[in-house]
Amino acid sequence: MAELSESETIFIILTSSAGMLLLVGAIGIFILFYQKRMFKMRLKNIETEQEYEQNMIKAQLKSQEQERNRIGADLHDSLGSLLWAAKINSSFIQRTTDLQGEAKKSYDELIQILDQSIESVRRISWELTPEAFQHIGFSKSVEKLCQRFNQQHLTVSFTEMGTYNWNNDDAIHAYRIIQELVSNSIKHANATLLNVSIQWMENRLLIFVQDNGIGFTLDGNRTGVGWWNIQQRIKRLNAQISMGIPPTHQGSRISIIIPLEHGTEKNQRVLG
């Protein structure tokens, strides 16, 4: 093997180093481009996934609303009518027969049972589908909801700041969230005071549901159909929900912020 001259050695080292550098550079650039592309693809994947999730939620909530409407209407029209038929037939017996003693007592109780059943049918179907939501809109429906839950041992109040006629699909979801929160509070919180307050801001709606009950643990692992339903609707509305303790240090306070789309809304906005 012939000896290489010094200059030749230097030349070889230089060229091979330059070649190596070029290669490393090329690989580097390739990796950079590749990663950027991967990142873009991942972003797109996430977007499609989110879109898919939104569509799923949309479909789920829609079929849930339809199902509720169907059951509500069935209850009204079918069971309601049958109970009414039972009541008028009982009344006929009472009007044409001289009921005495236990028979009279039994009749009175029968009528009471029927009245309560009819009232229950009315209440349940109202909870399933708030009649006339499209006509009276979100605020009025929430106000009615509060009135309905008002009872002897629980005062449910409603306050509203500003006004806005809101009655589209999103409004139904917001209404359902409040309905769920209020009935949750009634069932579990052991509260005597409950307030639902809504505030119409420039481009968002603030909702506060506050009670003076036993509060809840903030473990973040809340389960149950009710809670799942709330979460789905929150996602659907791109809203934020947070839980806290009211300034009175007793009970719970749930705040919800719902962004309101403008321009796409056909509803007229009037700030009061």
Add this chain to the structure above:
Amino acid sequence: MEPKKINVYLADDHNVVRKGMIRLLGTFARVGRVKEAANGKELLALMAYDQPDAVILDVEMPVMGGIETGKRIADSFPNVKMLILTMHTEEVFINKLVDIGIHGFLSKSAEPEEVERALYSVVDKDFYKNEIFDRAIAMAGHSNVEDKYSKLTTREIEILLLICQELTPGEISERLQISEKTFFNHRSHILTKTGVRNNVGLIRFALQRRLIAI
């Protein structure tokens, strides 16, 4: 003098409700002939031959529901009084029925005594006023439109106020010393001027103009 018997037709898609109602109506002193129909179309077919004094309508019926039936009866047989029997007592809904010309509203949980009272009231006074009606009217709110009201003559306003006091045509004629025919003339002028179909609409009109309070 024994008042004339009231003939009643009823429409409901539930057979048990119809049978029960027929039995119950049979116990009411003033009720005469009762006929039944399973939906609005059947009822209108019955009415093509002869008309009752009053009809009792269910809202949700297949083929033709109570709202459409009510509209057609108001158009073709304006003298027939209409009672709606329903589970739906939302104010918006009741106001819509007032527009159509329904004379009275009963909840499907009413006491039989109320059904009897309502039936006599729509026949005698052209309307039946209960808390379902009052709530709906309160919701309809006040109106600032005064033009129709200002077109009424003093006599007409007087008659309107007496109608609102739930007096019968006979009682009003007696009080004003006019014949019943004159009363009905005045009333038809008032209806034309206010653009409502019957006394139910007149009461809502009077409330909205703050002529009376609930």
